[in-house]
Amino acid sequence: MKGRSLFKKSQSPLPRSYLSDTSSTASSAGAVATHRVYQVWRGKNRFLCGGRLIFGPDASSIVLTVALIMTPLALFVAFVSFRLADLIGKPLGPAVPATAMAVGVFDVVVLVLTSGRDPGIIPRSPRPPEPEETDTSSTFSPATSGAPWSLPPTRDVYVNGTVVKVKYCHTCMLYRPPRCSHCSVCNNCVERFDHHCPWVGQCIGKRNYRFFFLFISSTTFLCLYVFSLCWVNLLLISKQYGGIGLARAVAEYSPVSGFLIVYTFVTAWFVGGLTAFHSYLVCTNQTTYENFRYRYEGKSNPFNRGAAANVSEIFFSPIPASRNDFRAKVSPADPDAAALYYLGPLSSESRISFYTRGSLSFDMAKASFDLNYSAKRTSVGSSDFGDIYGGGGGGGDRASTAQQPRHSIFGGKDSIRKVEDEADAVTAELGKTMMQQQQQYGGAAGRPRGREFEVV
Numbered sequence: 001m002k003g004r005s006l007f008k009k010s011q012s013p014l015p016r017s018y019l020s021d022t023s024s025t026a027s028s029a030g031a032v033a034t035h036r037v038y039q040v041w042r043g044k045n046r047f048l049c050g051g052r053l054i055f056g057p058d059a060s061s062i063v064l065t066v067a068l069i070m071t072p073l074a075l076f077v078a079f080v081s082f083r084l085a086d087l088i089g090k091p092l093g094p095a096v097p098a099t100a101m102a103v104g105v106f107d108v109v110v111l112v113l114t115s116g117r118d119p120g121i122i123p124r125s126p127r128p129p130e131p132e133e134t135d136t137s138s139t140f141s142p143a144t145s146g147a148p149w150s151l152p153p154t155r156d157v158y159v160n161g162t163v164v165k166v167k168y169c170h171t172c173m174l175y176r177p178p179r180c181s182h183c184s185v186c187n188n189c190v191e192r193f194d195h196h197c198p199w200v201g202q203c204i205g206k207r208n209y210r211f212f213f214l215f216i217s218s219t220t221f222l223c224l225y226v227f228s229l230c231w232v233n234l235l236l237i238s239k240q241y242g243g244i245g246l247a248r249a250v251a252e253y254s255p256v257s258g259f260l261i262v263y264t265f266v267t268a269w270f271v272g273g274l275t276a277f278h279s280y281l282v283c284t285n286q287t288t289y290e291n292f293r294y295r296y297e298g299k300s301n302p303f304n305r306g307a308a309a310n311v312s313e314i315f316f317s318p319i320p321a322s323r324n325d326f327r328a329k330v331s332p333a334d335p336d337a338a339a340l341y342y343l344g345p346l347s348s349e350s351r352i353s354f355y356t357r358g359s360l361s362f363d364m365a366k367a368s369f370d371l372n373y374s375a376k377r378t379s380v381g382s383s384d385f386g387d388i389y390g391g392g393g394g395g396g397d398r399a400s401t402a403q404q405p406r407h408s409i410f411g412g413k414d415s416i417r418k419v420e421d422e423a424d425a426v427t428a429e430l431g432k433t434m435m436q437q438q439q440q441y442g443g444a445a446g447r448p449r450g451r452e453f454e455v456v
Helices: 016-032 061-088 095-115 209-240 246-252 255-284 288-297 307-315 362-388 395-402 413-445 450-455
Strands: 046-048 053-055 154-159 162-169 181-183 188-190 195-197 202-204
Touching: 061 095, 061 209, 061 255, 095 202, 095 209, 209 246, 209 255, 209 307, 246 255, 255 288, 255 307
Parallel strands: none
Antiparallel strands: 046 053, 154 162, 181 188, 195 202
């Protein structure tokens, strides 16, 4: 049903201007209906391939991460690995460049799988949840933005016999599940939120944590691999040329090996320490966020089920499907669409369904008519001001007045005298009026007091 057919000429109390605005809005609603979820997503994410790949707002950092990995790897393969393969000989020699290239490709693949997938975003709720009947902490508060209650900031849930407090998210309008947190960078609630990693440009959550762990562990292995084989290359060069020193081997025969030793040594401390820390988190079934929070609060971890069960849960449990269909179509006729998505100029209109405009009250129509009339009256006032400043006028004088400057103190003696005379006349008239009011109402009709002036 189209919006225009709801209003019949004999039944609608709305003015024609409002009807035309409604029909144009309804026609533009059909255009917005072709939009998909990823195009009007309220989070700060970036999408590629028609919503099939989702990244964080800092997704450009992936380019830097790939460059920091592939540049030294390319140097190693081009200037070190093949020469080292000749020095080692068969059958182990050819495996040196092949292993480096295979690990590098695997590293980039798990990086994309970490950064380009839904980390476990909890869908937003279009409205606050209903208070539970057994929840006595909810208080009646009519002034709470249209809701007749004030929701408690936390709720208690039981996890393995331990009470865990879940917080209410005012942005997503829902109580977060256990182990869920709201990422301020992506502006989403993420299930089993670990942290937001700027190096991969994505939140690390339930659906991409294992790929993140594989990424940092493979990067650590690659650093140690290149570091150790560069040392082997220098030792073999030194032995080949009659026991020359390592410094001379670096300076004269393989400066790239020296550079890669320093580079991978520094990098291995960073990614190696990160891998060791997350190995501990995997064995204890914690997230980075929980590790710092529980340590600060002095609480025990209710999710720890033993090292073997924890490792099995992280790496061998099935990855749950995404809760969001980013390619689904969004219709502005849905009353929940404005609360869930960015609909641009239609966001305020779509809060009222396009199919229920026939139930608008006469008071709303009257308010709309008054608004249109006020706008028309304002436009007339603006044209009057245009005449005063010489910007408008009628008849044959329009061309001449358009060339005249606006009234100002620089308009000459005659203009100044004319303005002063008009000001004196207005002042005299105002004083005369106030004297008449004072005589009529007595002494109380003098200058109005501050409060009375505010009311008027």
